[in-house]
Amino acid sequence: METNEILVALTAIAQSSRLAVFRFLVQAGEEGRPAGKIAEALDIPPSSLSFHLKELYSAGLILQRQDGRSLIYSANYARMNAVISYLTENCCNGQSC
Amino acid sequence: METNEILVALTAIAQSSRLAVFRFLVQAGEEGRPAGKIAEALDIPPSSLSFHLKELYSAGLILQRQDGRSLIYSANYARMNAVISYLTENCCNGQSC
DNA sequence: ATTATAATTCGACTATTCTAGAAACATGGA
DNA sequence: TCCATGTTTCTAGAATAGTCGAATTATAAT
Numbered sequence: 139m140e141t142n143e144i145l146v147a148l149t150a151i152a153q154s155s156r157l158a159v160f161r162f163l164v165q166a167g168e169e170g171r172p173a174g175k176i177a178e179a180l181d182i183p184p185s186s187l188s189f190h191l192k193e194l195y196s197a198g199l200i201l202q203r204q205d206g207r208s209l210i211y212s213a214n215y216a217r218m219n220a221v222i223s224y225l226t227e228n229c230c231n232g233q234s235c
Numbered sequence: 236m237e238t239n240e241i242l243v244a245l246t247a248i249a250q251s252s253r254l255a256v257f258r259f260l261v262q263a264g265e266e267g268r269p270a271g272k273i274a275e276a277l278d279i280p281p282s283s284l285s286f287h288l289k290e291l292y293s294a295g296l297i298l299q300r301q302d303g304r305s306l307i308y309s310a311n312y313a314r315m316n317a318v319i320s321y322l323t324e325n326c327c328n329g330q331s332c
Numbered sequence: 333a334t335t336a337t338a339a340t341t342c343g344a345c346t347a348t349t350c351t352a353g354a355a356a357c358a359t360g361g362a
Numbered sequence: 363t364c365c366a367t368g369t370t371t372c373t374a375g376a377a378t379a380g381t382c383g384a385a386t387t388a389t390a391a392t
Contacts, residue, residue, distance in 0.1 A: 141251075161324075174337090185341080192340085208338060222323075271368060274369095282371080285369065286370090301359095303368090304369075336391080349376105355371085358367100361366085
């Protein structure tokens with residue numbers, strides 16, 4: 139992953155509604171949750187939530203699938219792990235830490 | 236670590252100059268680097284760098300020590316690891332990921 | 333077709349953050 | 363004490379991000 143993608147992912151997650159949404163989905167597992175349930179669980183107005191989901195989605199941190207008229211979102215664990223790896227890359231100048 | 240501290244840390248690192256500074260320090264190891272060297276290496280004007288170092292410092296992501304008239308900054312690995320742990324906490328609803 | 337439901341996009345507004353020159357502050361050496 | 367050096371603080375303008383009601387789109391059920 140290149141620096142700019144990392145930055146986009148970090149920016150996406152560094153906002154209180156989005157951090158809450160992302161964690162909610164991380165904890166929900168592969169199954170995910172429809173937008174409406176997320177809005178309800180976290181008490182975020184639909185138009186605001188939609189704005190935040192778009193950010194997370196375009197950062198690659200969440201996945202989307204359709205089921206009837208619901209859009210179901212789930213965490214993209216692979217991308218989360220890639221971001222984490224980037225942060226610790228070439229860490230500590232050879233020492234332990 | 237509580238949610239708000241995590242948010243402050245993520246916000247601190249989710250900015251291009253600060254991400255560059257943080258990685259530079261992560262790679263520099265315990266020894267750290269004086270502000271002037273960071274500014275030079277990353278080509279950031281001193282006053283801008285100072286603004287960013289303050290953000291990183293108050294987010295707890297970097298440490299500061301004085302040596303003569305230099306201020307030497309280094310990465311706070313413990314805090315970085317705490318942030319990473321938070322993101323993966325209660326992950327995946329029991330499944331692997 | 334009509335109506336209901338799920339969610340998104342639009343738009344206008346507010347708030348926050350970034351930038352970097354100039355000025356100030358602190359330390360060390362002559 | 364005076365000057366040079368390293369860094370920070372101040373300031374104000376520019377840029378970016380967040381909020382959410384109203385309108386719109388898409389799917390499904392009757």
